[in-house]
Amino acid sequence: MELEVDITKQLKDFTLRQRFKLAKETLGFLGASGSGKSMTLKCIAGLVTPDEGRIVLNGRVLFDSRQGINLPIQQRRVGLLFQNYALFPNLTVKENIAFGLRGLPKKEREERTERIMALLGIAGIRNSYPRQISGGEQQRAALARTLVTEPECLLLDEPFSALDNHIRSRLEQQLLEIIAGYQGPVVFVTHNLKECYRLSRQIMIIHQGEAVAYGSRDEVFDRPQRVEAARLTGCKNISRMELVTPRRVKALDWGLELELLEEAEPGQGYLGIREHRLRLVEDPNLPNTFPAWVDQVRETPFDVSLVLRLGEDREEAGSCQPLQLTLSKEDYETVKARPCPWWLQLRPEHLFLME
């Protein structure tokens, strides 16, 4: 089972360029809305024709601009789950699911429909119309309708965006189980960072139609190669930088000089550090440790976000961009009592440089 995509398409504001190869695994597309994520899925499904390139699924050429191949949507054997599930409002759940099995003998159609309904736990609502069932049930019905046709790859377009927050996590778990049992490549589109991380091993971050990061999820989250990727993966602390020596840089936005673990490569102009990697320490003589002044404290039910400004005194600190760090409530309680300024350490092994 393999999906190979290499396409370009001119869109209104940018050019979509997509290139990836996927075996039986889940690739998460992460990107802001309008970045070209859904458009890529539509190209694979055949709903949109790319300007150039090639799409191959299990050795079948779905699209090849050079050979003039553009397989009709109906023959692509691709499963696509729509953002709003797109169930047929005039058909019952069961009829919806059987829709794609039109050509099969009645007995087999019946068997396959029943099997998938049992598997996804929706046999009880078989005779309901889409408007009569909940969002989660609609999602499963749509998924069943797709899976029952045994598609060779599965494309999920923002599968949770139409659902309430409180049922998302439960459905996420169910979807994970279903995907785990599915024997083929899965492409999953979302603009939700955490969802993307939990559901996919491989992640591609898309910005203006181009992949700014692509790799295993840990690579992508821990060591983003480009500044857009860092921003899209939720990195709050990013600064422009200038080299002082190969192992030492000046972080222009923060007004600091920092030691690096490894030498900077040409082309890298930014550095960043994740908010949970920042440390409040007691020893001011540790490497990359600076006096920090609290600017804002934001509490959430389980942790605390601090906005800190760095500098010898408060006034100097006010002129630079702040850094943000996240602490557990308990850690916050222990540092809270310390006298100002606090000491903030940006450990060299947690700093990453980006283009």
Place this chain on the structure above:
Amino acid sequence: MEFDLFPLWISLKTALTATLITVLAGITLAYWMVYGGNNNRLKRVKELVDLLVILPMVLPPTVVGFLLLLIFGRNGLVGELLYRVGVTVVFSWPATVIAATVVAVPLMYRTTRGAFEQIDGNIIEAAKVLGAPNWYLFFRVVLPVSLPGIGAGIILSFARALGEFGATIMLAGNIPGKTQTIPLAIFLAVESGHMEKAYLWVAVVLVISVGAILGMNYWTKRQYLFKGF
């Protein structure tokens, strides 16, 4: 009083035939307009066709009748061809059908098109991704989902076809027993002072029209119940 039922018979025959043609033509046109591709050249053609189809709805019926005379008259574009194979349209029963159809099609076409355009584009795409050929998609999804709109279109078209006067009198004339429909019979009755005859025909038209409206309401209510609007 001498009262023959020919006008009722002719009216029903004409209106039903015209409605049948109108429904087929209206749905086909609407489908083509909404789902029949969208490249730039096709867009122009579509705009032109849209204009031509809608035109009879806004023109005075006599003008429609006049234009139809130009087309179907012995020296007209179509009329001449038909005359060569021995068919004369003007002042014949088919002329009543042509007149009624031409004025009813815009109603059917507009309502059906509106219904098609309201369908969520995703469900059309979903059906295709699931491998459904266009005919299956049409009969299994597009048509059932737009039934309330189509039903309304059918009733409107039937009512319009039944009431057609201006274009009919221009193209088909007012020949008793042949092209004289109820509206024409009413006109003639009033003109010649046979008021009691006019009353009767008016009552007949009222019964048919009210029946049609009640039928439409029942139909849409049933559809709405089922689809849960």
